[in-house]
Amino acid sequence: MLGRTLREVSVALKQGQITPTELCRKCLSLIQKTKFLNAYITVSEEVALKQAEESEKRYKQGQSLGILDGIPVAVKDNFSTSGIQTTCASNMLKGYIPPFNATVVQKLLDQGALLMGKTNLDEFAMGSGSTDGAFGPVKNPWSYSKQYQEQRRPQSNRKREGTDWLIAGGSSGGSAAAVSAFTCFAALGSDTGGSTRNPAAHCGLVGFKPSYGLVSRHGLIPLVNSMDVPGILTRCVDDTAIVLGVLAGHDPKDSTTVQDPVKPFTVPSLSDVSKLCIGIPKEYLVPELSSEVRSLWSKAADLFESAGAKVIEVSLPHTSYSIVCYHVLCTAEVASNMARFDGLEYGHRCDVNMSTEAMYAATRREGFNDVVRGRILSGNFFLLKENYENYFIKAQKVRRLIANDFVNVFNSGVDILLTPTTLSEAVPFLEFIKEDNRTRSAQDDIFTQAVNMAGLPAVSMPAALSTQGLPIGLQFIGHAFCDQKLLTVAKWFEKQVQFPVLQLQGLMDDCSSVFENETLPSVSVKQ
């Protein structure tokens, strides 16, 4: 049951094949068993069971709220949840309990979804590995997959058992691991520079970043206000569409959401792609790209072409400036957004009592990790009067050029851009931490952050397994507010690719009941 799609489970609930409470308990049990993944910071067992009880009542009375009624979901721990600890994986907010729900959380709850818990992340969503949070790193479930265990390259100097696990990607690694390990059917992430798409690629999931302004940010603890969006992680495109249909739309509490009404929709099944024009941005072919990903990217392009679509090379000329530009704007907004954490009203407060200034300084040093502090310092530097023109204003101008690159390409007849999501498959944690957060972010965000700067919708689709048996994702980028069209193409791709299901059986010998009545499809990778 837990390996089914959201839609399938919803039907099962409606038909009484399983009750919300049973479903909830199964997920809670699996969360317990996969605790070592460290995907969850807080498991809201009591809340979820209570919600399940209420959902059950509704189903009995034939008054279910919709497809999401009784469906277990998880939420990244940078979304405010009323009465449930919200930490942003930081010491600064350990024990902080918000008095309200983020709009997107409220929308899910209003549809009867069951909140299983708050997922782990890089501290304050800064990072591309989910390794730098105050509650420890997230382990990629694929580290324990049959596929990886069987196909991985043998290690020359074999590390101790259990230390060579892979990163889940970041910063929404916890949400990705939670969905990937079947503990829930959908999870909310956030995406500022790729934080939903990156872990989706590493964990073999659909990672969707909506157009900026389509989904409310109210209640999402902000990183970069002009680039943040709530992201959706699921195991298939249909599931993404269901969640997006519930979340999208104007929110009076968020002045940056668009006014136009949005209706829930089903993704049509495209049969004919001959009218589609796919663009391949040449500047995205960078030397650091692994040969496997490059090869897969090329095969995907061929896939579209042989199906009748027009596939052309395009240019996004300002691509090489986008990482630096992103860095300036991101750190500037971070410095501003983190100014509210002073220990006075909520969250961590140090013991220093001498003066306000001393108290602030100590609280912030104790509460934030190096990554956060580093970005705050950079950001404040760029915002100083003497630097503002040369850095901040300049970066805003470059941002406009980058956004215009996309506009120009889309105006020339291209419907969708196809690019890699990450440079390579997920790397081992010990490998990942050899470089610092800033370096890693700069490397790993390369294909994803320009999209945030342009406010466009994008989705990472699982494409194939690498030779080591690990997921590789490819990214599709669409026109602004053409999220539906983007998902339509993604769904077509999903059907062609038939990406394999994660096989955790090796680990789950003693909990096969979780997957009872399941016959998992065998691995079949279209190469």
Added chain:
Amino acid sequence: MLCPPTGVLNRRCVEAAVMTGLALNCHINKKSLFDRKHYFYSDLPAGYQITQQRLPIAANGSLTYGVFMGNKQSRMATKTVRIRQIQLEQDSGKSLHDDLRSQTLIDLNRAGVGLLEVVLEPDLCCGEEAAAVIKELQLILQALGTSQANMAEGQLRVDANISVHHPGEPLGVRTEVKNLNSIRFLAKAIDHEIQRQINELESGGEILNETRSFDCKLGCTVPMRDKEGKQDYRFMPEPNLPPLVLYDSASLPAGTESQQVINIDQIRDALPELPSATRERLVRRYGMLPEHSFTLLNEVGLLQFFQNVMKETRAEPKKVTSWVLNTLLGYLKHHNLAVSESPVTSSALAELLDLLDSKAISSAAAKQVFEELWKGEAKSAAQVVSEKQLELMQDREALEQLCQSTMEGHPQVVTDMKSGNPRAINKLIGLVRKATLNRADPAEIKDILERLSS
């Protein structure tokens, strides 16, 4: 509380800003922008304040005000101060310093509430001008309904930037004086600071660009502890608030609902009468001096009182003006009462003025009646007149007889009078008045005496 990180603009604040901008003759910017001003202070929970530094909602206006001139403050001169800009911003919380326990208490109730900041150009030269400007601004805001502008309650907060320089030279280094919670203190603080700066410079010292606080007990400005040195506020555009776009009737897109947008022309058409227009109207209609119109508006409730009396009395406006501004206001000031606390109601005064107007009583008698009414014993003017027998003598013959007999009783004075001594006639008038128990009009007595002695 962590949220709202996403913000929403308050419509009423924008309307208030446009109204105030129009009332102050400003150019309303159809597009204005919001910025974050960053600094750390315990009453600023977000670590930044949302304001309009780059492009405010209104700019380049003017405020015309009146200053009393001359020794007796009897003449009025009109001056103008330029308005640099008006901007919307957020309020911070309030800090209450408890030095005894070495702690600070923070009240966050007003944090985030919308504020309007009016920035004036340095066109003012002394405390009195500043006081007059602020008074006029208060009247305007009250007339608009955008604020009660009560300084003591923090509804209107004023910071003064003060510098001195020799004529012809550029402006000197300025200090900012805060913590002014009345117009009186504002004027005092400014004048004190001007003098302090002059003293400092003349003895070879220099002025620091600092923030000072007015200590009302000491009557002087003192440096403020926490705000030393120049701050870099690291201004950054507010990413959660899109540019504020206002329309006028010409630029309004077709088919827009009026609730969705703000139309400057509509707001302009709906502006209430401003104080300057009210004053002009009073001068025109009642023929009073400009100074009088200022006084009527400056005193809370006085204009209403005046208008109520005017409605109920037959007396001439000039008479009413005089009685309200001199007699009533005099008594109120002497007893430190507000107009609303006046024991003499507008109806009572109207009745009194009617009696005076119909010559039923003399003006001296009227003053006596007023005095009696002031006691607040709920008697009417007519009652007081009859109780104290203050009616003017209506019997002309009896009065003539009295004059005659007085003249006969004081032949020497009569002789003096005939020889042109003005004091003589006044003495006679006084004697006759006494004899009539003050129930005769001195002017009439004079008339009769002159006739009888000719």
